[in-house]
Amino acid sequence: xxxxxxxxxxxxxxxxxxxxxxxxxxxxxxxxxxxxxxxxxxxxxxxxxxxxxxxxxxxxxxxxxxxxxxxxxxxxxxxxxxxxxxxxxxxxxxxxxxxxxxxxxxxxxxxxxxxxxxxxxxxxxxxxxxxxxxxxxxxxxxxxxxxxxxxxxxxxxxxxxxxxxxxxxxxxxxxxxxxxxxxxxxxxxxx
Amino acid sequence: xxxxxxxxxxxxxxxxxxxxxxxxxxxxxxxxxxxxxxxxxxxxxxxxxxxxxxxxxxxxxxxxxxxxxxxxxxxxxxxxxxxxxxxxxxxxxxxxxxxxx
Ligand SMILES: [Zn+2]
Numbered sequence: 001x002x003x004x005x006x007x008x009x010x011x012x013x014x015x016x017x018x019x020x021x022x023x024x025x026x027x028x029x030x031x032x033x034x035x036x037x038x039x040x041x042x043x044x045x046x047x048x049x050x051x052x053x054x055x056x057x058x059x060x061x062x063x064x065x066x067x068x069x070x071x072x073x074x075x076x077x078x079x080x081x082x083x084x085x086x087x088x089x090x091x092x093x094x095x096x097x098x099x100x101x102x103x104x105x106x107x108x109x110x111x112x113x114x115x116x117x118x119x120x121x122x123x124x125x126x127x128x129x130x131x132x133x134x135x136x137x138x139x140x141x142x143x144x145x146x147x148x149x150x151x152x153x154x155x156x157x158x159x160x161x162x163x164x165x166x167x168x169x170x171x172x173x174x175x176x177x178x179x180x181x182x183x184x185x186x187x188x189x190x191x
Numbered sequence: 192x193x194x195x196x197x198x199x200x201x202x203x204x205x206x207x208x209x210x211x212x213x214x215x216x217x218x219x220x221x222x223x224x225x226x227x228x229x230x231x232x233x234x235x236x237x238x239x240x241x242x243x244x245x246x247x248x249x250x251x252x253x254x255x256x257x258x259x260x261x262x263x264x265x266x267x268x269x270x271x272x273x274x275x276x277x278x279x280x281x282x283x284x285x286x287x288x289x290x291x292x
Contacts, residue, residue: 060200060255075255076199132192132205146200149207149253 009033009070009082010166012117020182022189025120027181030166034088035113036081037074038095040104051098052081052091063145063158072145072158080156085110113156114174118181119164122188127157127165129184130177137162153177195249196273199257212248214238215260216280242266244287246280262286 012018012028020027038048038056049055054066057073064071070082083091088110095106118126124135130150134140145158153176156168169177193206220226220234239245245265250258262272262281271286 061202075257078256132207147254148204154253 009065009068009084010115010117010160019116019178020185022120022122022185024188025118025122025126025185027178027185028117028119029178030115030117032085033110033115034083034085034091034108035110036083036088036092036095037107037109038079038081038104039077040099040102041077044099044102044104047098047102048095048104051095052083061144061146063143065143072156074145074147080109111171113168113170115166115168116174116178116181117164118167119161121163122185123163123165125188126181126185127167130180131155131157133157135159150177151180193268193270195251195261195270197251197254197257198259198273198275199255200251204251204254208251208253210250210252212250212258214240215246215248244271244283244290246283248276264290 010033011031013031016029018026018028040048045056045058049071052069052071054064054069054071056071056079057064060073060076062073068084068087072080072082074080088108092106092108099106127135127150131148133146133148140159142159142161145156147154147156149155150167150169153169153173155177158166158168160166167177194203195206195209196203197209217234217238220230223231226234242265245263247261247263248258249261250256258276260274260276260278260280261270262283263270264287269290271290272281274281
């Protein structure tokens with residue numbers, strides 16, 4: 001399944017059975033991952049990117065991926081940095097050392113959210129049951145990342161393939177998000 | 192539903208991603224200790240509440256998190272302009288005239 005993803009970072013959690021498995025759309029829980037919230041002004045970006053291993057994107061709503069790394073644009077001075085769990089501590093140290101006394105904030109937010117992988121030809125249809133965003137490939141190309149609202153829960157949507165989306169929500173909201181998605185998908189089979 | 196343009200994200204999004212935070216360009220008195228009670232009340236609570244073209248602060252709270260400003264016609268709900276925080280207030284009469292043609 002992970003071969004449909006454009007990166008080697010987000011993988012289905014092997015220990016969890018699929019939340020939804022239909023021919024036209026599936027929902028898989030993603031394996032835990034290290035997440036860092038990085039906030040800084042322009043002067044610190046180059047150093048941070050070098051230390052992280054992937055340049056931090058400055059184009060709104062875009063992402064940069066590299067080997068086992070992803071940098072997601074969250075705002076004009078805010079990024080989410082993704083890496084494997086086992087790299088967390090060394091990565092944190094590396095970035096802190098590289099930045100020295102340059103003003104910045106680096107915070108481990110790994111446990112704040114969980115991710116699911118929504119994939120299939122009906123993935124866009126399914127997300128649009130709760131999100132009022134145009135997910136056409138022209139408006140929301142592969143690599144686009146954005147926070148938005150799914151029904152009443154804040155979520156982060158990251159398109160990693162034409163028909164594949166990573167959906168992150170805060171841990172206590174994830175049952176709500178995935179539950180509503182699974183329920184909405186029943187409409188596809190109800191014919 | 193209103194579509195709101197975020198000048199930081201560069202996209203129009205549904206209003207549910209945003210929160211409106213009232214009139215824009217209200218400057219906090221530079222020295223609160225020297226400000227009279229009446230002036231402080233004016234700063235805190237008194238707003239022009241225009242019927243027509245009005246400048247507001249909006250926040251892309253469920254997006255990039257940034258505050259920005261918008262010019263909205265409070266009668267028709269038409270947005271006339273969106274601009275980043277810190278940029279000067281546009282000429283409202285000019286905007287109203289342009290929108291009216
Ligand atoms: Zn924004």
